[in-house]
Amino acid sequence: MKEQEFLQEVKEIELLNSALGLLEWDSQTGMPEAGSGFRGETVGYLSGMSFERSVGPKIQEALSYFDEHPDELSEVGLAVYKQVKEDYELNHSIPPERMQAYNTALTNAHAAWLKARKMKDFGQMKAEIQTIIDFLKEFIPYWKKEEATNYDVLLNQYEPELTVAKLDQIFAQVKTGIMEIRAVIAEKGTAPRTDFLSRKVTKEQQRKFVIGVAEQLGYDFSRGRLDDTVHPFMLDLNRNDARITTRWDETNFSMATFGVIHEAGHGIYEQSIDPKYDYTPLSTGASMGIHESQSLFNEIIIGSNKQFWEKQFPFFKECTEGTFDDITFADFYDSLKETKASLIRIEADSLTYPLHIIIRYEIEKLIFNEDISVDELPKIWNDKYEEYLGIRPENDLEGIVQDVHWSGGSFGYFPSYALGYMYAAQLRHAMENDVEINEVLASDDYSPIKNWLTEHIHQYGASRKPNRLIKDATGEELNPQYLIDYMKSVYYDVYKINE
Amino acid sequence: MKEQEFLQEVKEIELLNSALGLLEWDSQTGMPEAGSGFRGETVGYLSGMSFERSVGPKIQEALSYFDEHPDELSEVGLAVYKQVKEDYELNHSIPPERMQAYNTALTNAHAAWLKARKMKDFGQMKAEIQTIIDFLKEFIPYWKKEEATNYDVLLNQYEPELTVAKLDQIFAQVKTGIMEIRAVIAEKGTAPRTDFLSRKVTKEQQRKFVIGVAEQLGYDFSRGRLDDTVHPFMLDLNRNDARITTRWDETNFSMATFGVIHEAGHGIYEQSIDPKYDYTPLSTGASMGIHESQSLFNEIIIGSNKQFWEKQFPFFKECTEGTFDDITFADFYDSLKETKASLIRIEADSLTYPLHIIIRYEIEKLIFNEDISVDELPKIWNDKYEEYLGIRPENDLEGIVQDVHWSGGSFGYFPSYALGYMYAAQLRHAMENDVEINEVLASDDYSPIKNWLTEHIHQYGASRKPNRLIKDATGEELNPQYLIDYMKSVYYDVYKINE
Numbered sequence: 001m002k003e004q005e006f007l008q009e010v011k012e013i014e015l016l017n018s019a020l021g022l023l024e025w026d027s028q029t030g031m032p033e034a035g036s037g038f039r040g041e042t043v044g045y046l047s048g049m050s051f052e053r054s055v056g057p058k059i060q061e062a063l064s065y066f067d068e069h070p071d072e073l074s075e076v077g078l079a080v081y082k083q084v085k086e087d088y089e090l091n092h093s094i095p096p097e098r099m100q101a102y103n104t105a106l107t108n109a110h111a112a113w114l115k116a117r118k119m120k121d122f123g124q125m126k127a128e129i130q131t132i133i134d135f136l137k138e139f140i141p142y143w144k145k146e147e148a149t150n151y152d153v154l155l156n157q158y159e160p161e162l163t164v165a166k167l168d169q170i171f172a173q174v175k176t177g178i179m180e181i182r183a184v185i186a187e188k189g190t191a192p193r194t195d196f197l198s199r200k201v202t203k204e205q206q207r208k209f210v211i212g213v214a215e216q217l218g219y220d221f222s223r224g225r226l227d228d229t230v231h232p233f234m235l236d237l238n239r240n241d242a243r244i245t246t247r248w249d250e251t252n253f254s255m256a257t258f259g260v261i262h263e264a265g266h267g268i269y270e271q272s273i274d275p276k277y278d279y280t281p282l283s284t285g286a287s288m289g290i291h292e293s294q295s296l297f298n299e300i301i302i303g304s305n306k307q308f309w310e311k312q313f314p315f316f317k318e319c320t321e322g323t324f325d326d327i328t329f330a331d332f333y334d335s336l337k338e339t340k341a342s343l344i345r346i347e348a349d350s351l352t353y354p355l356h357i358i359i360r361y362e363i364e365k366l367i368f369n370e371d372i373s374v375d376e377l378p379k380i381w382n383d384k385y386e387e388y389l390g391i392r393p394e395n396d397l398e399g400i401v402q403d404v405h406w407s408g409g410s411f412g413y414f415p416s417y418a419l420g421y422m423y424a425a426q427l428r429h430a431m432e433n434d435v436e437i438n439e440v441l442a443s444d445d446y447s448p449i450k451n452w453l454t455e456h457i458h459q460y461g462a463s464r465k466p467n468r469l470i471k472d473a474t475g476e477e478l479n480p481q482y483l484i485d486y487m488k489s490v491y492y493d494v495y496k497i498n499e
Numbered sequence: 500m501k502e503q504e505f506l507q508e509v510k511e512i513e514l515l516n517s518a519l520g521l522l523e524w525d526s527q528t529g530m531p532e533a534g535s536g537f538r539g540e541t542v543g544y545l546s547g548m549s550f551e552r553s554v555g556p557k558i559q560e561a562l563s564y565f566d567e568h569p570d571e572l573s574e575v576g577l578a579v580y581k582q583v584k585e586d587y588e589l590n591h592s593i594p595p596e597r598m599q600a601y602n603t604a605l606t607n608a609h610a611a612w613l614k615a616r617k618m619k620d621f622g623q624m625k626a627e628i629q630t631i632i633d634f635l636k637e638f639i640p641y642w643k644k645e646e647a648t649n650y651d652v653l654l655n656q657y658e659p660e661l662t663v664a665k666l667d668q669i670f671a672q673v674k675t676g677i678m679e680i681r682a683v684i685a686e687k688g689t690a691p692r693t694d695f696l697s698r699k700v701t702k703e704q705q706r707k708f709v710i711g712v713a714e715q716l717g718y719d720f721s722r723g724r725l726d727d728t729v730h731p732f733m734l735d736l737n738r739n740d741a742r743i744t745t746r747w748d749e750t751n752f753s754m755a756t757f758g759v760i761h762e763a764g765h766g767i768y769e770q771s772i773d774p775k776y777d778y779t780p781l782s783t784g785a786s787m788g789i790h791e792s793q794s795l796f797n798e799i800i801i802g803s804n805k806q807f808w809e810k811q812f813p814f815f816k817e818c819t820e821g822t823f824d825d826i827t828f829a830d831f832y833d834s835l836k837e838t839k840a841s842l843i844r845i846e847a848d849s850l851t852y853p854l855h856i857i858i859r860y861e862i863e864k865l866i867f868n869e870d871i872s873v874d875e876l877p878k879i880w881n882d883k884y885e886e887y888l889g890i891r892p893e894n895d896l897e898g899i900v901q902d903v904h905w906s907g908g909s910f911g912y913f914p915s916y917a918l919g920y921m922y923a924a925q926l927r928h929a930m931e932n933d934v935e936i937n938e939v940l941a942s943d944d945y946s947p948i949k950n951w952l953t954e955h956i957h958q959y960g961a962s963r964k965p966n967r968l969i970k971d972a973t974g975e976e977l978n979p980q981y982l983i984d985y986m987k988s989v990y991y992d993v994y995k996i997n998e
Contacts, residue, residue, distance in 0.1 A: 015544045018537065019518050022525055034722045035740030038517065041778070045514045223533045241534030279540070 003077045006062040009053070010080060011279040016050040018237045025235045025243055029227040054084075055092040063088060079463040080280045087281065090157070093142035102135045106409050113407035120397040122378045125407060130374045132409050133367055140368075151368040154412030158288040159419060161467050164365065167415060170480045171358045174418065175388070177484030178355055181491055185339065189495030192334035196327055201253040201320050209253075209319040210246070210260040213312060217298055218450035219244070219264035223271050232259050234266035234295075239283060242270035253320075254336060258299050265298035266291055268450060272458035282461045288413060290466050292420020293427060294457065300350045300421065301428045302449070304490045308441040309333045337494040341389040343398040350421075351487050352389060357418040359384045360403075364411050423470060425483035427453070430474035502576045505561040508552070509579060510778040515549040517736045524734045524742055528726045553583075554591040562587060578962040579779045586780065589656070592641040601634045605908050612906035619896035621877045624906060629873045631908050632866055639867075650867040653911030657787040658918060660966050663864065666914060669979045670857045673917065674887070676983030677854055680990055684838065688994030691833035695826055700752040700819050708752075708818040709745070709759040712811060716797060717949035718743070718763035722770050731758050733765035733794075738782060741769035752819075753835060757798050764797035765790060767949060771957035781960045787912060789965050791919025792926060793956065799849045799920065800927045801948070803989045807940040808832045836993040840888040842897040849920075850986050851888065856917040858883045859902075863910050922969060924982035926952070929973035 023043050031039060053059070066073055066081050073081055094102075109132050112125035140153045147153045152164050207226075215221060229245035236242035244263035246256045269285055277283040285291035302308050313329050324332065339349045345356040363380060366372040372380070381400040386392045393399030405413055431437060435448045456473035470478055492498075522542050530538060552558070565572055565580050572580055593601075608631050611624035639652045646652045651663050706725075714720060728744035735741035743762035745755045768784055776782040784790035801807050812828050823831065838848045844855040862879060865871040871879070880899040885891045892898030904912055930936060934947045955972035963971075970976055991997075 011540075012544060015541045018541050019522060019545060022521060023518060026521055026525070030724060032720075032722050032724055032740050035737060038737040038739055038777075041510075042514045042517050045511060046518060221531075223531050225529060225531055238534060238537040240537055241531050278537075 001062050001065040003066075003073055005058075006066065007077060007080065007280070009058045009062065010084060010281070013050055013053045014279045014281065014283075016046055016053070020046050020050065021235055021237045025237075028229050028231070028233070029245060051091065055088060059084065059088060076276050076280070076282075079277075079282055083281045083462060090143060094139055098135075098138070102132075102139075102409070105131045105135055106407075109407040109409075110404075113401065113404065116401045117397055120395040120401070122396040122400050125401065126374050129406055132406070133374070133411075136409065136411060137368070149369045151365050151412065154364070154368060155415060156412075158410075158413050158416050160287060160465050162289075162415075162419075164369070166478075167361070170422070170478065171361060171418070174354050174422070174480045174483065175358055177480070178351060178487065179388070181351060181484070181488055182339075184497060185491060185495045188497050189491075192338050192494055193331050194335045194338050196324065196331075197254055197335055198251045199253075199323050200250050201323060202250055203248045205319050205321065206248060206250075206253050206256050209316055210257050212315060212319070213257070214244075214260055214264040216446050217261065217264055217302065218268050218446060220268075220271055224267050226260065232263055234263045234270070236267070236270035236284070239271055239273050239275065239278065242267040258303055261303050262295040262299040265295035268298075268453075269294040269458050272450075272454040273461040274459045277461045277463065282463045284462050286457075286460065286462050286464060286469055287466045288416035289419030289423060290457065290469060292416055293423030294420075294453065296420045296424040297427060297453065301424050301486075302441065304337060304350065304486075305438065305441050306333055306493075307438045309336065311442050334494045337490060339491060341391045343385065343389075343391060343393050344402055346402075351491055354418045354421055354483075355388045357414050359388060360414040361418075364414065368411065419466075419478070422478060422480045422483045423466075425486045426470065426474050426476075426479055427457070428486065429482045430456075500561050500564040502565075502572055504557075505565065506576065506579065506779070508557045508561065509583060509780070512549055512552045513778045513780065513782075515545055515552070519545050519549065520734055520736045524736075527728050527730070527732070528744060550590065554587060558583065558587060575775050575779070575781075578776075578781055582780050582961060589642060593638055597634075597637070601631075601638075601908070604630045604634055605906075608906040608908075609903075612900065612903065615900045616896055619894040619900070621895040621899050624900065625873050628905055631905070632873070632910075635908065635910060636867070648868045650864050650911065653863070653867060654914060655911075657909075657912050657915050659786060659964050661788075661914075661918075663868070665977075666860070669921070669977065670860060670914075670917070673853050673921070673979045673982065674857055676979070677850060677986065678887070680850060680983070680987055681838075683996060684990060684994045687996050688990075691837050691993055692830050693834045693837050695823065695830075696753055696834055697750045698752075698822050699749050700822060701749055702747045704818050704820065705747060705749075705752050705755050708815055709756050711814060711818070712756070713743075713759055713763040715945050716760065716763055716801065717767050717945060719767075719770050723766050725759065731762055733762045733769070735766070735769035735783070737777065738770055738772050738774065741766040757802055760802055761794040761798040764794035767797075767952075768793040768957050771949075771953040772960040773958045776960045776962065781962045783961050785956075785959065785961050785963060785968055786965045787915035788918030788922060789956065789968060791915055792922030793919075793952065795919045795923040796926060796952065800923050800985070801940065803836060803849065803985075804937065804940050805832055805992075806937045808835065810941050833993045836989060838990060838994075840890045842884065842888075842890060842892050843901055845901075850990055853917045853920055853982075854887045856913050858887060859913040860917075863913065867910065918965075918977070921977060921979045921982045922965075924985045925969065925973050925975075925978055926956070927985065928981045929955075 020043060023039065023046070027036070027039055027043075063081070063085055066077075067085075070078060070081070105128070109125065109128040112128040116122055116124035136154065137150070140150050143153050143157075144150075147156060147163070149164050155162055155164065155167070211221070211226065214226075223240045224242045224244060227243065227245045228247065230247060232244075232246045234242060234244045244260065244267050246259045246263065248256045266285075269291060270283075273283050285294075309332070310329055313332060316332075317324055337349070339351040341352060342348050345353070348356050359381070362384065363377065366380065367374075367377075378396055378400050382392050385399070405411075428437065431449070431452050435452050437449065440446060440448050457469055460469065464472075467477065470476075519542060522538065522545070526535070526538055526542075562580070562584055565576075566584075569577060569580070604627070608624065608627035611627040615621055615623035635653065636649070639649050642652050642656075643649075646655060646662075648663050654661055654663065654666070710720070710725065713725075722739045723741045723743060726742065726744045727746065729746060731743075731745045733741060733743045743759065743766050745758045745762065747755045765784075768790060769782075772782050784793075808831070809828055812831060815831075816823055836848070838850040840851060841847050844852070847855050858880070861883065862876065865879065866873075866876075877895055877899050881891050884898070904910075927936065930948070930951050934951050936948065939945060939947050956968055959968060966976065
């Protein structure tokens with residue numbers, strides 16, 4: 001076995017995956033619905049082929065050969081080998097017929113989720129969620145290495161090397177910090193004016209603005225594109241084809257504005273990975289959490305920055321053709337950073353958002369580490385919302401059935417979003433040593449920020465673990481205090497609180 | 500070997516091809532150009548896989564088994580077997596390394612063609628075209644069965660069972676007929692007014708109109724979609740996902756109008772194939788010529804019909820918001836059917852179009868049956884344009900380098916376009932026995948026309964050969980007189996000629 005032969009096998013699997021990527025993108029952006037049955041067959045066939053290849057004899061042979069002869073691998077080859085080995089161990093350990101049964105269960109759970117949403121009733125999907133949980137509990141022993149608890153195993157599939165013990169501490173600190181900020185705001189804050197946020201801004205006006213902003217932030221439209229979709233996402237076929245999508249609301253321009261800024265962050269990451277990782281599983285983000293750190297750097301760090309908005313405001317006014325001529329910049333900026341408790345995660349503001357994640361994290365831990373019954377979940381959910389956010393869902397659509405993740409088997413995923421917040425704030429703090437962020441964002445050239453992120457994060461793709469990336473980039477391990485401090489500075493300013 | 504196993508193999512090849520279809524559609528409609536290198540790798544890999552499977556051991560085994568046991572096949576299974584066998588014999592006969600070399604030659608020829616267009620000089624692609632011709636001359640003996648001449652072999656790859664001997668006769672008749680009509684028009688005709696055709700019609704206005712018309716004609720947008728592209732086409736991923744594209748010119752609305760009507764005809768064909776052929780190579784058109792007969796039925800039969808346009812004119816005026824309020828219907832209709840000699844095939848009107856094809860046919864025959872040198876081609880081309888159309892290209896871009904076909908190796912393809920004209924006119928003649936075409940096109944319900952075509956053509960997909968389809972549908976073999984008669988009636992009316 002030669003390195004070249006190994007990399008060729010890896011490349012062919014990546015080529016299959018990139019075809020699957022396009023099939024997925026197309027399904028979400030404009031495939032005629034009537035074609036979905038045929039599409040399902042195509043996707044099923046190609047993904048089956050990709051999976052079989054990824055655990056097939058050629059990969060097995062390569063892994064056992066290079067296990068003995070790692071010295072025959074180049075630097076890139078070795079990094080690829082490590083990643084392929086990790087993926088192999090994750091995928092290969094489950095008996096194929098159980099994996100197939102699990103995939104069927106996921107399909108059923110998705111249908112049940114749609115029904116539960118319609119009926120606003122978790123009861124409609126309870127049995128299917130229980131089945132997913134049972135499968136994962138069956139699989140965890142196959143996946144488990146040295147992790148301390150069952151939930152650690154799931155968590156690590158999205159954020160390698162993170163532990164429940166550590167995350168418990170971190171989330172406790174974040175929770176306390178956010179709740180303190182919220183208490184101060186409630187007591188002494190002056191809420192910003194927000195009435196004009198619902199003024200009509202046409203889709204074309206919004207497009208012009210957000211495309212302009214995304215370009216300035218460094219998203220390269222010649223290596224990507226922006227399409228319409230129901231659920232916004234970024235999907236990369238390769239580093240020269242990293243596509244983003246958004247939805248539009250003509251009476252709520254800020255949704256697409258922050259949405260596109262967010263997805264552009266994901267896209268910039270993919271576009272900036274070192275070409276030496278092309279056609280390998282390293283040509284992607286280091287983890288879900290690190291990926292979110294890049295989209296959230298755009299959305300909550302740059303998107304909360306006053307100099308940034310001061311710079312963009314004239315362009316915004318130009319794009320919106322007079323609609324906001326009577327609004328001062330101060331009012332405009334403050335309106336974007338309103339915070340208030342809400343029941344729906346994806347509509348939450350940047351201060352309360354992490355609380356939504358912590359609630360889900362705590363429930364997932366109860367499920368996998370405490371074996372709590374699914375019957376109890378809606379009440380636990382609602383109680384936690386009442387406790388952390390002071391509001392209680394009136395039905396399950398406002399509550400436990402709002403997210404697609406659990407019916408998709410993605411237990412352990414939610415923490416990534418909050419990690420993204422914390423990483424982003426920590427990266428901002430470190431970046432300040434090298435870049436005058438405020439000055440850059442007030443200028444015509446944002447490239448110093450993108451370049452810093454490329455140098456410290458993007459270029460490595462998935463060749464380094466989150467821990468190492470964050471430590472190398474910031475000089476310390478994950479530290480949630482930067483997020484709390486940043487939120488405090490942003491929201492105390494908006495809410496006119498002088499400490 | 501069971502039928503089911505055979506059909507499963509066939510299905511998997513079709514699934515690969517449908518993924519390739521989407522990759523192709525995406526490349527033409529909006530893929531970021533920078534992604535083309537990656538895309539080429541994906542397409543190369545998947546098309547290689549599809550080709551290998553199509554000539555692979557499973558297909559070989561199935562073909563030899565069912566060669567002995569055709570009785571074990573269902574009706575559909577037998578039809579699929581015949582098609583797969585034909586394709587296999589076509590594909591398998593060429594040594595793989597020669598086929599690979601040919602594919603490289605095609606890539607080079609395409610690049611040379613682009614250069615030749617830029618330089619307006621056939622000399623820039625002469626050597627590459629010679630290479631393509633040499634390859635095809637090398638391959639013809641592999642492909643040849645009972646065909647009389649070399650060019651018959653190429654012709655049959657696009658139109659099975661058609662012969663040069665027959666086509667020579669047919670084209671002679673068409674040429675004479677068209678040239679007579681042209682002579683009469685030149686002598687006695689009154690040219691229609693056309694100045695208003697260049698009035699500005701926005702893309703959105705055009706979209707509204709042509710989408711409305713395509714829907715009325717029976718193109719099902721819930722099983723298709725319309726996108727923008729440089730070169731218009733229809734591409735079907737399956738019968739529930741048959742996509743069409745167009746280009747727009749705001750000062751020439753008739754281009755997209757007739758373009759979309761044309762592509763919709765291709766799309767309706769694919770959408771109407773019997774579901775029993777799903778996931779088989781029979782779920783497509785019977786031949787290039789039959790496919791064109793459906794697009795051209797829309798474009799030149801319906802698109803030349805006065806009742807159709809009288810019905811659509813109010814809708815057109817509504818969509819164009821007053822731009823044509825001063826134009827009478829008579830002037831509007833006549834303007835759409837102007838005829839004049841032109842050098843560019845894709846811009847030709849429906850009367851002169853077949854002459855462009857006949858010129859190409861005659862040259863292709865010279866190349867493959869008379870071994871004429873490529874050096875002579877530009878002069879022959881220009882002489883023929885002068886002889887048949889009375890105009891002479893001033894450079895090769897207006898002449899021999901205008902088409903992509905030859906650099907793509909598609910010798911033998913051009914006649915399909917003219918066959919489509921003749922089939923369409925012959926189908927119209929036969930349809931009149933069952934359907935009051937003029938009345939239907941004056942009405943709100945065009946379905947009788949679509950249904951007739953589905954009954955006689957669409958439903959069979961590729962399970963029947965062109966000859967049989969046409970004979971069953973019209974009661975006779977291909978007869979070009981219907982085209983000539985139809986053209987005469989349309990153009991003599993427009994040009995106010997009373998015979």
